[in-house]
Amino acid sequence: MSSPLRTRRLWIVLAACCVLAALVGAVVRWGSAGPAPRAASSAPTTATVPTSAPPTTPAAVPPPAGLPVITYDPAPKGFPADPEPAGRTRTAEGLHPKSNLGVYDAPGGTPLAFLAPTILGVPVTVPIVARSAGWVAVLLPSANRTIAWTPPGDWDVTPLRDQIVVHKGSHTLEWYRDDALMRSWPVTLGAKATPTPLGRTFVLGRSSLVGDVYAGTDVFALGAIPDDPEAVPAGLRGAHIGIHTWYNDYTLGKDDTDGCVRLTKSGQQLLLKEIVPGTSVVVVD
Template sequence: MKRGVVRVGVALAVAVSGVAIASAAPRFGVESRLLPVEIATAVTEPESGASATSPDLAASFVAIPHVDGVAALLAALETPVSVLPDVVDVPEAASVSSTQPVETPVVAAPAPAVAEPEPEPEPESEPELIVSPTYVSTLVATIVPDVTLLAPVTEPGGTELVAYDPTTAWGITNPTYFGSPLKLRVVQRSDDGEWLRVQLPVRPNRTTGWIPTSQATLSSTSMSVRVDLTTKTMHVWDGSTLVLETQTTIGAPGTPTPLGTFFVNDHVAGSGSYGPHILSLSAYSESLETFNGGVPVIAIHGTNRPDLIDGAHSNGCVRVTNDIVTQLKGMLPVGTPVQIV
């Protein structure tokens, strides 16, 4: 069966260091159908291709107490902590000897030990372990209106620009392609607080760069999401409290959902095959280089095929039922981390 993506035929030209870059619009993998959405419009999708190699997921975290609000979160980070960031695509800053993580990891507790009688009975079924969230509090940088195109650098105070696929330059324009203020997940702060390391919604996936703190206003979210591709489940937390668990449709074997930590970078109205809402992610397909002349953006969205939930049928997007995606739109602000494992 052929499935589809939204074809957005608008080209965006942006200037980086005086060079004009022509960039194609995002496309989301969906069921084959014409969609009267605001941005564009026809939907087609090729058959699934060969599967891609999974990205490197090496990461380490430092646990700090859960805090509410930006001021309290920053206060908890006054003591520098050396940590390997969870995003590894951009070289570490040479001028910063330590880093201040701005997301609070929580380590999952092991299942309780249960004494077994003698003789040992035949085991029945073990209870499912609900994994704790990785991120309990996350800083979000909203880019100020007078910065219309980010120029992230590879280290605080540096001049070397971060390298990324120019066809995804629209991902760091302000406002966004869909007309929203540009918001980014903060993954690190410099010791002097003058620079922020942010995850960028560009290719390659999980690219980060440093921007001056003066270019953003800071807020925080306690929401986080984990999608497990093995069980095809989604867990949503508010802090350390599990608030939603649901089954999903994930990428087909030839067009798998990419692994890694991303973030919700826009809310878009949907219809038809999308269901009522689309939560665009900072991720791109790692098996499809282009899609109908554009770049294949990964998203969480609804579906007009609820019978395919709990299967692997998409072009990489994560589908949920329409009632669930309606809940997610109200629960997950832009900047919410989404971990796909």
């Protein structure tokens, strides 16, 4: 004969089984009949996930035919300042215009000038320093610490491997290739009245100058111009800042030029063999 405790437990188990059977039956009946009809509603029954539209390239206003063309003379005003004038990141690409290229003050902004394929017969390659919605920003020639924007168009991209860094404090020029230091040299920099301009610029091209003072080697003309053009001797007004050697090395490590960077003859000869137009040059304190 079962004890009262066993009898009580048996009744609890039987009751639980009945409840479980009732629940299973209800679920089966609900699934076969479907849920109870709901009142009609105009609201969607599922959440809509918002999607962001792909970025679009701002349209470029056609540049008027009468805009000035950037030459060796100071560039037109109105272009934005370089956002990273002392940036040490190597610019790995250069832009070469294949025809007169409109340059703007912002993506989709106002065209202010044309950038030509050549300046004084020298092919132009300008470093690309930023990209935004299909537009590219380049360092502007014949201006200091200034950029210009241009849309996709009639231009080529050239890879750039080198960078030149000039340290005013130590009077040192460093040459980097693929971000590795290759060589360094002591240099002469601008005198107090005609300092070497700080900031990013680039190798615009090379030219041959007559006379023995340049030690018989070509000169690199940079995109930069004197910060105070009136301070340089009258015969040099309108000239760009350059990198070149000199007929002697007496002033290396000093401030003695009209803004240019002077280095040894052997250093200049090596750079002339290795450095291409568009290579970035940054002058830092």
